[in-house]
Amino acid sequence: MNGGSALTGAIRFRGLTLGYDRHPAVHHLDGTIAAGDLLAVVGPNGAGKSTLLKGIVGEIRPLDGTVEAGPRSGAIAYLPQAAEIDRSFPVSVLDLAAMGLWRPLGAWRSLARQRSRLIEALAAVGLTGFEDRPIGTLSGGQFQRALFARLILQDARIILLDEPFTGIDERTTADLLALIRGWHGEGRTVVAALHDLAQVRAHFPSTLVIARRPIAWGPTREVLTPPVLARALRLSEAWDEAAAICRHDAHHDAHHEVHPADGAAAAEPHEHGQSHGHDHGPAAHDHRGHEHRHDHHHDHARHGAVS
Numbered sequence: 001m002n003g004g005s006a007l008t009g010a011i012r013f014r015g016l017t018l019g020y021d022r023h024p025a026v027h028h029l030d031g032t033i034a035a036g037d038l039l040a041v042v043g044p045n046g047a048g049k050s051t052l053l054k055g056i057v058g059e060i061r062p063l064d065g066t067v068e069a070g071p072r073s074g075a076i077a078y079l080p081q082a083a084e085i086d087r088s089f090p091v092s093v094l095d096l097a098a099m100g101l102w103r104p105l106g107a108w109r110s111l112a113r114q115r116s117r118l119i120e121a122l123a124a125v126g127l128t129g130f131e132d133r134p135i136g137t138l139s140g141g142q143f144q145r146a147l148f149a150r151l152i153l154q155d156a157r158i159i160l161l162d163e164p165f166t167g168i169d170e171r172t173t174a175d176l177l178a179l180i181r182g183w184h185g186e187g188r189t190v191v192a193a194l195h196d197l198a199q200v201r202a203h204f205p206s207t208l209v210i211a212r213r214p215i216a217w218g219p220t221r222e223v224l225t226p227p228v229l230a231r232a233l234r235l236s237e238a239w240d241e242a243a244a245i246c247r248h249d250a251h252h253d254a255h256h257e258v259h260p261a262d263g264a265a266a267a268e269p270h271e272h273g274q275s276h277g278h279d280h281g282p283a284a285h286d287h288r289g290h291e292h293r294h295d296h297h298h299d300h301a302r303h304g305a306v307s
């Protein structure tokens, strides 16, 4: 990957730190999600999954480092968590889905063509006949289907999904998973924050485990192991919410992160410490989360916070 057009569909992180009010929520992420990857982002509550997706789509700006996903930001479609979506707005299913057409076609081009694409997209998500229903009257599953119709119409190279199946019935989940597989088959890059590990194992070839920082990244069957998950939980619980930012260029412990090979999924299935020769394995460092908190305060004193 040399950037520019070669990055189409790929997402590259360089020393990325994301957070709120200058407190990091995800930090020191390096690596590339390859174009066409179907990647699950997994981690405990508060691990930073939503924050990472928001950072990719540009909803929040990096506190440090960079994320490149492009080349055009409009090439990203993003489905936030259901709780963040306002359903009280009085629009119909057709209108909601039609919002997805705004970027691909512009406002006034070929209304007839737009109409037929809309009808096709609603059929693809099983909502034929629901066109005129106000979105406020839909069930949770039906509303999620309408949002997926909007995603279809956005026709983006990169699709980010934040817990798309939470609270969604099995039948709808199966239908939407089939759509996701279809997107993967078309070579789009799909990244989904998920909690259901069985679902991840069954449908997502690659997984990134995070606990405020990347824990493991690679082929799902190699990454989703009990030690990795236990470590993610431990580190997440030990996190200091008030930690300050440490600059990636000055951070002496920066090499503790996972680095998927450029082109991603081949990557590194194991915990970072093991493959970089540092003794950061879970057995050797049971108190690593605590250690990390200490590092942060130390770095803060040594380098100062990023302003």
Ligand SMILES: Nc1ncnc2c1ncn2[C@@H]1O[C@H](COP(=O)(O)OP(=O)(O)OP(=O)(O)O)[C@@H](O)[C@H]1O
Residues within 6 Å of the ligand: 020, 021, 025, 043, 044, 045, 046, 047, 048, 049, 050, 051, 052, 193
């Ligand atoms: N708008 C915000 N302002 C301040 N802190 C925030 C904000 N959004 C998230 N955070 C904090 O950032 C951290 C990561 O949150 P995030 O929502 O990214 O985690 P998550 O992995 O998606 O969690 P969950 O699985 O519970 O959805 C948490 O400590 C959270 O409280």
